[in-house]
Amino acid sequence: MTAQKPKFGTFIRERRTAKGYSLRRFAELVGISPTYLSHVEQDKVVTSPTADRIQKMADLLGESPDELFAMAGRVPEDLPKIIQSQPEAMPALLRAVKGLTPEQLKKLQDQASKMRREGDPS
Known part of the structure; x- marks a missing residue:
């Protein structure tokens, strides 16, 4: 049985506290209100933070x-x-x-990166 991944808000709270950020300071750095961050961390928001806010959270954490x-639940x-x-090619x-294991996807990603490097004349 695999462990269930934490919800977004729970994960943010755990990582924020592990990094030593207070709720107020982290909210300030991300550019959101402490009240909104509190709601995010309690998974009580209807709409998750914007892409730029999620990117900022990732950078800080x-x-x-x-x-x-x-x-x-967002797409980069x-x-x-x-x-x-x-x-045509990308959806295909x-x-x-779809259905490949994480290990298979990693191999495919590595191979694609290698192909891109080999095709790069710089």
């Missing part, structure tokens, strides 16, 4: 922005443009990798 976006802002850049690729 030293966490993966993509992981936080996923936990918040660059992905729609990436998909639209190749409207996403469908093809």
